[in-house]
Amino acid sequence: MQKSFDMKGFMKGIQDLRLDCPQAQTLETPEHSRAAKAVKVTLPGHAYTSKMSLPGLDLSAPVETFATPTVHELKEQTEWRFEVAFGTKVEVRLLSGTAELFGTELPINQNYTFTGTKAAIYTWHGCRIEVVGDCQVDYIAEETPMMIYANLHFALENLRDKANSEGRDGPRVLIVGSENAGKTSLVKILTAYATKVGRQPVVVNLDTKEGMLSIPGTLSATTFTSVIDVENGWGSSPMNGPSQVPVKLPLVYYMGLANPEEKTLIFKPVVTRLALSVMNRLQDDSEAKETGVIIDTPGIISQGKGGYEMIQHIVSEFSVSAMVVLGSERLYNDMLRRFSGQKTGAGETIAVVKVDKSGGCVDRDEAYLQQFRQSQIREYFFGDVNATLSPHTQQIDFNQLIIYKLAEPIDDLLKSLMPGDVTEDSISAIFNKVRPSPQMQNAILTIVNAHPEDTQENIRDASVMGFIYIADVDGEKNKLKVLAPVGGRLPNKAIIWGSWPEGISDLM
Numbered sequence: 001m002q003k004s005f006d007m008k009g010f011m012k013g014i015q016d017l018r019l020d021c022p023q024a025q026t027l028e029t030p031e032h033s034r035a036a037k038a039v040k041v042t043l044p045g046h047a048y049t050s051k052m053s054l055p056g057l058d059l060s061a062p063v064e065t066f067a068t069p070t071v072h073e074l075k076e077q078t079e080w081r082f083e084v085a086f087g088t089k090v091e092v093r094l095l096s097g098t099a100e101l102f103g104t105e106l107p108i109n110q111n112y113t114f115t116g117t118k119a120a121i122y123t124w125h126g127c128r129i130e131v132v133g134d135c136q137v138d139y140i141a142e143e144t145p146m147m148i149y150a151n152l153h154f155a156l157e158n159l160r161d162k163a164n165s166e167g168r169d170g171p172r173v174l175i176v177g178s179e180n181a182g183k184t185s186l187v188k189i190l191t192a193y194a195t196k197v198g199r200q201p202v203v204v205n206l207d208t209k210e211g212m213l214s215i216p217g218t219l220s221a222t223t224f225t226s227v228i229d230v231e232n233g234w235g236s237s238p239m240n241g242p243s244q245v246p247v248k249l250p251l252v253y254y255m256g257l258a259n260p261e262e263k264t265l266i267f268k269p270v271v272t273r274l275a276l277s278v279m280n281r282l283q284d285d286s287e288a289k290e291t292g293v294i295i296d297t298p299g300i301i302s303q304g305k306g307g308y309e310m311i312q313h314i315v316s317e318f319s320v321s322a323m324v325v326l327g328s329e330r331l332y333n334d335m336l337r338r339f340s341g342q343k344t345g346a347g348e349t350i351a352v353v354k355v356d357k358s359g360g361c362v363d364r365d366e367a368y369l370q371q372f373r374q375s376q377i378r379e380y381f382f383g384d385v386n387a388t389l390s391p392h393t394q395q396i397d398f399n400q401l402i403i404y405k406l407a408e409p410i411d412d413l414l415k416s417l418m419p420g421d422v423t424e425d426s427i428s429a430i431f432n433k434v435r436p437s438p439q440m441q442n443a444i445l446t447i448v449n450a451h452p453e454d455t456q457e458n459i460r461d462a463s464v465m466g467f468i469y470i471a472d473v474d475g476e477k478n479k480l481k482v483l484a485p486v487g488g489r490l491p492n493k494a495i496i497w498g499s500w501p502e503g504i505s506d507l508m
């Protein structure tokens with residue numbers, strides 16, 4: 001699919017919009033006011049079964065009828081926003097024109113099936129899309145910040161060219177903003193636009209609420225050389241299969257917490273470890289070095305003091321050279337005060353820019369987010385509609401596994417009693433070695449690339465090999481029933497039990 005992408009057409013398409021964006025700091029004003037008329041047309045097709053009364057007989061019998069696809073006609077620079085519940089499927093097909101989902105181009109006449117999705121299909125030049133199935137919400141939006149995002153992409157391209165000509169690394173871009181501000185969506189758009197013009201960005205996910213090519217609870221990085229999966233987004237594991245999207249191999253570290261502020265003793269060193277690997281990768285891979293890095297962050301760190309320290313840490317570890325603030329004026333000013341004009345290790349001046357939040361961003365409630373996490377975990381073990389995996393269950397003796405449980409954060413009372421020069425990090429343990437117990441039932445455990453008796457620091461800093469699910473704990477026989485993505489003996493490695501993602505009771 002990527003091979004058939006028409007790069008010239010894409011460049012021309014975007015240039016036709018007369019973008020001129022010499023520097024990241026001088027982004028163009030969007031042409032938001034463009035009016036667009038949405039026309040809804042319905043067509044017959046697609047069989048489904050429903051109940052109908054038969055006249056005269058007063059019987060109800062299932063009769064085959066036809067679902068009516070809806071055709072939306074989108075004017076140029078508008079988007080169709082839609083939400084599909086978990087357990088419901090909606091099929092979408094591009095009939096004519098050009099369209100993209102978070103920057104990834106949709107080919108004409110290909111069916112995409114969405115479930116548990118909140119997203120938008122945007123068109124630069126106008127298009128017709130056919131939709132089959134019931135969305136929870138759907139509408140056509142005339143005002144979008146896509147022009148600003150495209151300008152941001154071109155500003156980054158300028159920085160990449162400049163860095164290239166000066167023999168430096170491409171820009172390391174940090175995206176910050178409050179929760180649901182659209183950070184991940186913007187990272188996807190910038191990644192998709194970069195790969196469309198032949199770049200290979202290294203994408204870093206520091207948001208443990210949502211996994212990138214991994215399950216939630218992890219931090220990961222991968223080089224994107226091809227398109228992002230339209231239906232699954234980042235995806236929860238690097239799967240081989242009959243997919244149009246080539247497999248991507250991420251580097252994954254485990255944090256086991258939803259909120260990095262809960263335990264800086266984990267988050268900061270793991271960020272440092274990941275940053276080191278990413279910066280080494282840039283030195284080994286000239287294409288990635290030219291393109292640079294795009295970093296997604298958790299919304300919680302954009303909310304104030306403790307979080308700003310995390311931002312500071314990320315900026316210094318990844319040698320961030322451009323910061324994009326999504327939406328919030330206050331955060332933008334705070335970031336300007338802290339970072340604007342500061343120099344990176346390589347002597348570049350850090351640029352701080354603010355871009356508009358999309359009106360399409362949806363506040364996701366806890367119930368939705370929990371279903372989303374569970375679907376990522378399910379996909380990790382069982383695959384998706386395109387690739388079904390066959391995970392294996394096995395019985396294991398308690399003493400075959402060495403398990404480290406993430407130590408609980410110190411409570412506020414104890415914190416308040418600590419003398420000034422003693423920090424939480426300096427007195428608390430990272431892990432406690434534990435024996436399997438009934439509380440472990442339904443938990444997701446993480447196998448890391450470290451010897452089971454290695455130091456706590458080495459275990460924390462080790463990359464992730466994979467995850468297992470504890471389906472049952474038999475305290476009488478001292479046995480665990482374990483689900484693993486592949487068969488065979490579990491490796492003799494350290495295993496971590498974190499508090500995130502939470503256990504799932506009905507995985508099997």
Ligand SMILES: Nc1ncnc2c1ncn2[C@@H]1O[C@H](COP(=O)(O)OP(=O)(O)OP(=O)(O)O)[C@@H](O)[C@H]1O
Pocket residue numbers: 081082118119120177178179180181182183184185186207209210297298299300358359360361362363364
């Ligand atoms: N233009 C849009 N139209 C429809 N839905 C959108 C649009 N942009 C973003 N969304 C959806 O809104 C939700 C929030 O967006 P996103 O995940 O990008 O925000 P975030 O800032 O990364 O959130 P968090 O801080 O929780 O990680 C997501 O479900 C996303 O798919």
